[in-house]
Amino acid sequence: MCGVCGCGDGEVRIGGKPAHKSHSGHDHSHQHHHEAGSATVNSDGGDQNRWLHIEQDILSKNDRYAEDNRARFNELEVLALNLVSSPGAGKTSLLTATAEAIGGAPHMAVIEGDQETENDAERIRATGVDAVQINTGRVCHLDAHMIGHAMDELTLSAGTVLFIENVGNLVCPAAFDLGEHHKVAILSVTEGEDKPIKYPDMFAASDLMILNKTDLLPYVDFDVERCVEYARRVNPQIAVLQLSARNGEGMEDWLAWLANASDRLTTPVRQRPVVQVNA
Amino acid sequence: MHELSIAQNLIELVSEHASQEGACRVRTIRIRLGELSGFQRALYFCFERVAQNTVCEGARLEIETVPLTLHCGTCNDTRRPSTRYSFRCCECGMPASEVVTGREMQITAIEFGFAGTDVPAPDLSSKHERLTAARQIN
Structure with a gap:
C-alpha cells in the first residue's frame, strides 16, 4: 500500500498491474488529496485531553477524487455511467449487446470491476471495445481513486460513453461516488421484484433501473408493475426500461436513453429543455 | 462489508488530525450518520479491527443517528x-x-490524549459496554 495516500491498498490491480508500486515515479493524471479537507476546526483547551470539533465528511477523500473524475469527464465530453447490480444480472451481456449496436471505440469504453479475473474485460474486448479490468481483491466496490487510474489506461474522446461496471453487489457500491453522471441499476427478472425495497440504498441512488432478461418473463413469477412501484417507493424519480440483452427486445429504448443522456452532457444548461431523461 | 472501507477512511482522517494536533492517542471519535447513509452498526466491529496499531487503537466510537x-x-x-x-x-x-x-456521514468531534496524561481511558473492553455507551448518546 502506498504509505502516503493509501492507494494500492490490499490487492487492487488495474489492467493486471498493481495499482501502485511505489509513490516515487508513479503517474497520475489526477491530483492526490492528502490535505485534511475544508473542515471547520475549533479546538477547546484542556490540559491533558483535548476535543476538536469539526464537520468533515468521512468519505471526503473519495468525494474529492470523484470531483476530479467528474471534471475530467466533463472536459472530455465523456458520458460516464456507473452500472450496479447483483452478480449475474447481466451487466456484461448488456455491454456486449450495446457494443454490437453502437460500435466499439470511439463510441464506448469500459472499466470492469471484479474481485478477481480478467474474464469480463476480455468479453468486452472481443467486441472491439477498449476495456480495462480493475481487480479489487478483498474490496467489495470500486472507488473514485481506482477510476482515476483506470481512466489513464483508456483512450477517451468527445462523445465516448464510458461504462463503469461495478463489482456485482447491491449494497456497498451505493456509498461510493465515482464521479459518474448517472448510476444505472440493473435488475434481472429472475431475481425477484422486491429487490428495490430489500436493497433500497442502491435504487435510491440510481437514476435509471433496467429490468433485464425480459425474454424469461413467461417462465418466472416476476411482477413488473409491482417491481416498478417498489422502485418508485424508494426513488420517485427513477426512470425504468425493460429489455433483453439476449434477444435485443427493448434495446432501442436503452440506446435512445444513452443518446439523450449524451446530448444533455454537451448541451449548455440554459438550452436544455425541461424534461426528464426518460419516463 | 463496505464498513471496512468506511472505517479505513475514518481512521485515516482522524489520524491526520491527531498528527496535526501532536496527539499521541485518540480517545473518542464522534460521528453523525444519516438514516440513508448506508452504514450499519457493523462499523463498530470494523473500526476496532482497523484501528489496531494506529493512533486510534482503543478509541471509543460514538455514533449519532440522524433521522x-x-x-x-x-x-x-x-x-x-x-x-x-x-x-x-x-x-x-x-x-x-x-x-x-438523512444522508450525513460526518466526523463531528475527536478527543485527543497527549503525552503525560494520567487520566485512564474508559474501560470499554467488551463489545456490549461499547455499544451501550454509544447508544446513550443517541
Whole structure:
C-alpha cells in the first residue's frame, strides 16, 4: 500500500498491474488529496485531553477524487455511467449487446470491476471495445481513486460513453461516488421484484433501473408493475426500461436513453429543455 | 462489508488530525450518520479491527443517528416519511423526494490524549459496554 495516500491498498490491480508500486515515479493524471479537507476546526483547551470539533465528511477523500473524475469527464465530453447490480444480472451481456449496436471505440469504453479475473474485460474486448479490468481483491466496490487510474489506461474522446461496471453487489457500491453522471441499476427478472425495497440504498441512488432478461418473463413469477412501484417507493424519480440483452427486445429504448443522456452532457444548461431523461 | 472501507477512511482522517494536533492517542471519535447513509452498526466491529496499531487503537466510537426527513411541497414543511424508505409525507401522504436530513456521514468531534496524561481511558473492553455507551448518546 502506498504509505502516503493509501492507494494500492490490499490487492487492487488495474489492467493486471498493481495499482501502485511505489509513490516515487508513479503517474497520475489526477491530483492526490492528502490535505485534511475544508473542515471547520475549533479546538477547546484542556490540559491533558483535548476535543476538536469539526464537520468533515468521512468519505471526503473519495468525494474529492470523484470531483476530479467528474471534471475530467466533463472536459472530455465523456458520458460516464456507473452500472450496479447483483452478480449475474447481466451487466456484461448488456455491454456486449450495446457494443454490437453502437460500435466499439470511439463510441464506448469500459472499466470492469471484479474481485478477481480478467474474464469480463476480455468479453468486452472481443467486441472491439477498449476495456480495462480493475481487480479489487478483498474490496467489495470500486472507488473514485481506482477510476482515476483506470481512466489513464483508456483512450477517451468527445462523445465516448464510458461504462463503469461495478463489482456485482447491491449494497456497498451505493456509498461510493465515482464521479459518474448517472448510476444505472440493473435488475434481472429472475431475481425477484422486491429487490428495490430489500436493497433500497442502491435504487435510491440510481437514476435509471433496467429490468433485464425480459425474454424469461413467461417462465418466472416476476411482477413488473409491482417491481416498478417498489422502485418508485424508494426513488420517485427513477426512470425504468425493460429489455433483453439476449434477444435485443427493448434495446432501442436503452440506446435512445444513452443518446439523450449524451446530448444533455454537451448541451449548455440554459438550452436544455425541461424534461426528464426518460419516463 | 463496505464498513471496512468506511472505517479505513475514518481512521485515516482522524489520524491526520491527531498528527496535526501532536496527539499521541485518540480517545473518542464522534460521528453523525444519516438514516440513508448506508452504514450499519457493523462499523463498530470494523473500526476496532482497523484501528489496531494506529493512533486510534482503543478509541471509543460514538455514533449519532440522524433521522430521515423530507421536504413536503404540499405541506410546505419538513416531514418524516410515512414509513421507512417511503418517500411520502407522513401527514398528507403526497410524494416528497427532497431529502432534508438523512444522508450525513460526518466526523463531528475527536478527543485527543497527549503525552503525560494520567487520566485512564474508559474501560470499554467488551463489545456490549461499547455499544451501550454509544447508544446513550443517541
